[in-house]
Amino acid sequence: MPETVSGHAPGPETASARVSVRKPILGIPQPWDPKEPEARPLTTQQIPVVVLAGFLGAGKTTLLNHLLRSSRGTRIGVMVNDFGDIGIDAMRIAGQVGSTVSLGNGCLCCAVDVSELDEYLEVLTRPESRLDVIVIEASGLAEPQELVRMVLASENDRIVYGGLVQVVDAAEFSATRERHPETDRHLPIADLVVVNKTDRVSGAELLAVHETVAGLAGKAVVVDATHGRIDPELLFDRVVPEGEIEGQMSIEDILYGDGDPRAHTHTSYETVSLTAATPLHPRRLMAFLDARPEGLYRIKGFVDFGAADPDNRYAVHAVGRFLRFYPERWPGGEERLTQLVLIGSGVDAAGLRKELAECEQNGPQDAPDEHSMWGVLRYVQQTEEEPEAP
Numbered sequence: 001m002p003e004t005v006s007g008h009a010p011g012p013e014t015a016s017a018r019v020s021v022r023k024p025i026l027g028i029p030q031p032w033d034p035k036e037p038e039a040r041p042l043t044t045q046q047i048p049v050v051v052l053a054g055f056l057g058a059g060k061t062t063l064l065n066h067l068l069r070s071s072r073g074t075r076i077g078v079m080v081n082d083f084g085d086i087g088i089d090a091m092r093i094a095g096q097v098g099s100t101v102s103l104g105n106g107c108l109c110c111a112v113d114v115s116e117l118d119e120y121l122e123v124l125t126r127p128e129s130r131l132d133v134i135v136i137e138a139s140g141l142a143e144p145q146e147l148v149r150m151v152l153a154s155e156n157d158r159i160v161y162g163g164l165v166q167v168v169d170a171a172e173f174s175a176t177r178e179r180h181p182e183t184d185r186h187l188p189i190a191d192l193v194v195v196n197k198t199d200r201v202s203g204a205e206l207l208a209v210h211e212t213v214a215g216l217a218g219k220a221v222v223v224d225a226t227h228g229r230i231d232p233e234l235l236f237d238r239v240v241p242e243g244e245i246e247g248q249m250s251i252e253d254i255l256y257g258d259g260d261p262r263a264h265t266h267t268s269y270e271t272v273s274l275t276a277a278t279p280l281h282p283r284r285l286m287a288f289l290d291a292r293p294e295g296l297y298r299i300k301g302f303v304d305f306g307a308a309d310p311d312n313r314y315a316v317h318a319v320g321r322f323l324r325f326y327p328e329r330w331p332g333g334e335e336r337l338t339q340l341v342l343i344g345s346g347v348d349a350a351g352l353r354k355e356l357a358e359c360e361q362n363g364p365q366d367a368p369d370e371h372s373m374w375g376v377l378r379y380v381q382q383t384e385e386e387p388e389a390p
């Protein structure tokens with residue numbers, strides 16, 4: 001097994017009976033003593049760039065945050081490609097890593113040339129950044145194949161393509177596959193598939209999903225995970241033999257793709273973004289969320305309920321019919337804004353925007369009373385994500 005930088009024993013996730021093959025994905029430059037960061041050499045080797053993909057809400061950001069928390073001495077650079085004009089994912093990762101670069105609005109794979117990607121890579125690969133690995137978190141609607149192609153086409157000679165990680169939501173897998181048959185095309189090109197949200201399905205369901213995924217994924221490693229807690233060594237240890245691109249993509253696939261722009265997953269998706277300086281009324285927001293249309297598949301962001309809870313903002317996540325609020329202290333000095341991104345297909349974007357605007361509080365006479373937060377608190381589940389050992 002290749003030598004590791006972090007040097008810690010594999011986490012409990014590796015014990016999973018269903019880790020089909022132990023095949024780490026990435027190679028890491030020379031080991032160094034994490035206790036002496038200054039002794040760390042300037043990076044002279046190529047930095048592996050891993051593409052992290054998966055459908056909306058599958059758990060990519062959660063997995064990335066897990067990697068950042070458990071990376072020990074490994075320095076991870078992050079590029080986030082949010083779909084929607086507010087960089088919610090970048091905000092959720094910011095603070096964990098100094099090198100977060102948001103790719104801004106839209107889907108990276110739609111960019112016609114790679115010069116923008118190269119600009120970001122240029123920032124992250126400056127020798128003084130001493131990064132060991134760069135992870136690009138694709139928007140949940142990006143075509144992984146396109147992203148891989150863009151990394152391969154990069155003119156930055158300090159990077160090397162480091163593999164494709166595909167995250168799958170165990171609970172939503174069948175429904176996603178039905179709606180998006182291209183899932184079957186994405187899995188075979190992955191190097192590692194993470195079947196996430198194992199806590200949301202029964203043992204039998206998990207087994208069925210795992211087997212289907214493994215069947216589609218071919219040679220890729222398939223691991224099950226809860227809250228994206230995979231063994232970081234699955235990503236950080238692999239040595240890619242020179243000239244080899246792991247996975248089953250043919251050179252033609254990489255160079256030309258399938259040539260069909262309609263294959264882009266997000267062509268029929270609409271994004272609605274809201275930034276509001278006026279707090280939202282918890283009751284009206286809950287009425288809006290409870291009645292949200294079927295096609296509105298993903299909602300993420302932060303909500304300010306103003307006087308109803310002046311200490312906290314509420315991170316909100318909806319994936320399909322699943323809804324959760326996560327109260328968190330307002331970061332000091334940060335402007336109190338509600339920032340939401342809604343992604344759906346066949347939705348009335350203008351209507352949603354109007355309904356959301358109607359959730360804003362209308363002055364002191366409209367201030368929420370003490371019971372107004374009950375509806376929100378029903379969707380707060382404090383114990384869902386257990387804190388990880390430092």
Ligand SMILES: Nc1nc2c(ncn2[C@@H]2O[C@H](COP(=O)(O)OP(=O)(O)OP(=O)(O)O)[C@@H](O)[C@H]2O)c(=O)[nH]1
Nearest residue numbers: 055056057058059060061062140196197226227317
């Ligand atoms: N129950 C459960 N919830 C999870 C798990 N992993 C992630 N989540 C929740 O699922 C929601 C979506 O997770 P994210 O990590 O934001 O998903 P994503 O793939 O980055 O989402 P997009 O950027 O919109 O594509 C959040 O509420 C997470 O807390 C898990 O293993 N179990």
